[in-house]
Amino acid sequence: MSDRPVRKFARHADGAHGFRWEGVDLLAYKPDPGVPFRDVTRQTLFRRDDLAGELRYFEVAPGGHSTLERHRHVHAVLVLRGRGRCLVGDVVHALAEHDLVTVPAHTWHQFRAADDAPLGFLCMVDAVRDKPELPDAAALAELRAHPETAAFLDGSTKD
């Protein structure tokens, strides 16, 4: 993590390759049928030994989605770019620029970009936190019992 007081937003990279910042590494997940996310990049904007929180930027490409998961730690999310939807528990919410999302502890959640727009969001978490849990077959069946959730997970409802 850079010690420079100011790191500039990389305006030139805004577009096809998403939001970028000087001195911030891009972690790009490659599309892979074996892993439960698609077309998501992650950049850690702030992580320091003397900060209790951590701020990351995730960008989901059009049509992509984050991992369906849950954990004890809380997500505090602000949409920075684009449009999409999120599942929090068993409710689907439409998301637009600057909307706020709270994912409470132990709550299933997933973020999906619109088909025609990326979904870029800031996510504040505790620096010290537990690892995500993925749904097993029983948990997935329970989630899918809600028609709206099932349609969301299949990507068959769109904004």
Next chain:
Amino acid sequence: MSDRPVRKFARHADGAHGFRWEGVDLLAYKPDPGVPFRDVTRQTLFRRDDLAGELRYFEVAPGGHSTLERHRHVHAVLVLRGRGRCLVGDVVHALAEHDLVTVPAHTWHQFRAADDAPLGFLCMVDAVRDKPELPDAAALAELRAHPETAAFLDGSTKD
């Protein structure tokens, strides 16, 4: 603090009255020659007992500025709106949308909006933190020994 999973950005309020969010209170500081800030509003976007960090949104009106202060806790800042400058230690930095600022521990800092644009920024801090210290006459004199800092504090250099 609302327990709703999603709080919408209040698009209609974007403009003269600044960025707002549903269910988020606005703390507006009134202009007052006796206090060392001018035309700044604060909104706490995320503060929960089960989050180690806290995320606030500050908006400085055109020509306004935040308090000149320092403290042990760190500021992790992302510019969400507008333009301006910041002093970090004895260096002045120009700021534009989405730029990142780290204010290390015990470092004098101030944010100033441009004369013709607001400066709105997210600021992540530890939920548990010390109170800010204001400069006494000796500290101010030391800061003003740097011509660039003196000009910044006087608002006599502009973007």
